[in-house]
Amino acid sequence: MFNLDNLVRADLKSLKPYKPNVVSPGVIKLDANENPFDLPAEIKKAIEENISPTIFSRYPDPLALNMLGEIADYLGASADCIMPGNGSDELILDLMLCFGMNRTVLVSAPTFSMYQIHGQIAKANCLEVNRKEDFSPDIDELIKKANDHKASLVVLCSPNNPTGTYTPLDELEKLLKSVTSLVLIDEAYIEFGGESCLKFLDKYPNLIILRTFSKAFGLAGLRVGYLLAQDKIIEELLKIKQPFNINNYSQLAICTALQYRDLIFKQVEKIKANRDNLLKQLSSLKGVTTYPTEANFILFKTDKFANRIFGHLLAKGILIRNVSGPLLENCLRVTVGTEEENNLFLENLEEILKQG
Ligand SMILES: *Cc1c(COP(=O)(O)O)cnc(C)c1O
Numbered sequence: 329m330f331n332l333d334n335l336v337r338a339d340l341k342s343l344k345p346y347k348p349n350v351v352s353p354g355v356i357k358l359d360a361n362e363n364p365f366d367l368p369a370e371i372k373k374a375i376e377e378n379i380s381p382t383i384f385s386r387y388p389d390p391l392a393l394n395m396l397g398e399i400a401d402y403l404g405a406s407a408d409c410i411m412p413g414n415g416s417d418e419l420i421l422d423l424m425l426c427f428g429m430n431r432t433v434l435v436s437a438p439t440f441s442m443y444q445i446h447g448q449i450a451k452a453n454c455l456e457v458n459r460k461e462d463f464s465p466d467i468d469e470l471i472k473k474a475n476d477h478k479a480s481l482v483v484l485c486s487p488n489n490p491t492g493t494y495t496p497l498d499e500l501e502k503l504l505k506s507v508t509s510l511v512l513i514d515e516a517y518i519e520f521g522g523e524s525c526l527k528f529l530d531k532y533p534n535l536i537i538l539r540t541f542s543k544a545f546g547l548a549g550l551r552v553g554y555l556l557a558q559d560k561i562i563e564e565l566l567k568i569k570q571p572f573n574i575n576n577y578s579q580l581a582i583c584t585a586l587q588y589r590d591l592i593f594k595q596v597e598k599i600k601a602n603r604d605n606l607l608k609q610l611s612s613l614k615g616v617t618t619y620p621t622e623a624n625f626i627l628f629k630t631d632k633f634a635n636r637i638f639g640h641l642l643a644k645g646i647l648i649r650n651v652s653g654p655l656l657e658n659c660l661r662v663t664v665g666t667e668e669e670n671n672l673f674l675e676n677l678e679e680i681l682k683q684g
Pocket of ligand 1: 361414415416417418440485489514516539540541542548551552553
């Protein structure tokens with residue numbers, strides 16, 4: 329008799345399908361760290377004008393060479409050191425499949441949940457090393473554990489999601505130098521603050537940098553991320569890569585957005601100014617503790633139950649993220665929106681806190 333239960337992987341029984349928030353029309357969306365501004369009209373027009381007659385009918389360039397060339401130009405890096413992914417999420421899975429399976433992977437926590445999820449899918453033994461009270465990573469403990477467990481990969485997000493914490497380069501360099509593991513630095517938010525470890529790429533053969541077009545570039549809908557590493561690592565990862573993972577439209581749109589990147593970096597400047605304002609005002613609210621941030625979101629703690637704050641805000645049409653959990657008791661994360669969105673969030677939060 330066919331019985332699906334006999335066939336499913338026992339080690340994945342506890343895994344839950346990713347369930348995004350259902351967003352009703354009109355809801356102010358401050359939950360996913362997206363860019364609140366629309367892609368500039370000039371860029372949209374340039375994309376439309378360059379759509380080729382075969383964009384829908386032909387397979388895309390599997391290596392996305394034009395796009396890699398544009399990324400290389402943007403970063404001043406070599407295209408041989410870049411691998412594109414269908415979102416950086418796909419690259420996290422590729423890394424776990426390539427280097428994490430049946431090995432120990434260390435994750436500096438609390439952080440982005442996809443490292444654990446993709447690690448579990450790829451049968452990696454993921455261990456967390458807690459960040460310190462100020463959410464800075466415990467570099468000494470990461471080094472010790474990496475060496476004790478002969479970890480194949482150490483994962484550190486900087487600026488870190490959801491805490492906003494940026495790790496200075498001398499700390500990262502200490503980690504890179506002191507382990508025999510690969511070290512993945514997730515720089516999904518680097519355009520908003522902190523210094524990139526791009527300049528370590530030539531020096532450290534164990535460094536892997538992860539980037540995305542979903543956050544600062546405002547292109548989350550296209551699903552494009554990339555990683556940077558020395559060419560030997562890229563060669564290994566290319567064995568795992570889905571051949572046609574970046575579709576034609578995305579390749580064209582990313583190339584165009586990079587050519588017009590000045591327009592996008594104007595938005596980034598605006599978001600950073602909005603962030604600094606929002607942080608200042610949020611910190612002044614009674615019953616709220618904020619944490620320093622270099623990203624386009626703010627982590628804050630309230631003296632009320634986080635799920636109640638979350639629910640009350642949603643009832644007012646404002647969606648943020650409840651990130652409560654170990655080391656993040658009653659913590660919430662709000663994405664920096666437009667000035668108008670940030671003000672509505674602040675007004676409503678203040679009212680909810682007053683009501684008790
Ligand atoms: C949003 C996010 C990503 C995923 O980005 P995609 O490229 O959209 O898959 C990766 N890492 C961190 C830390 C993120 O917050």
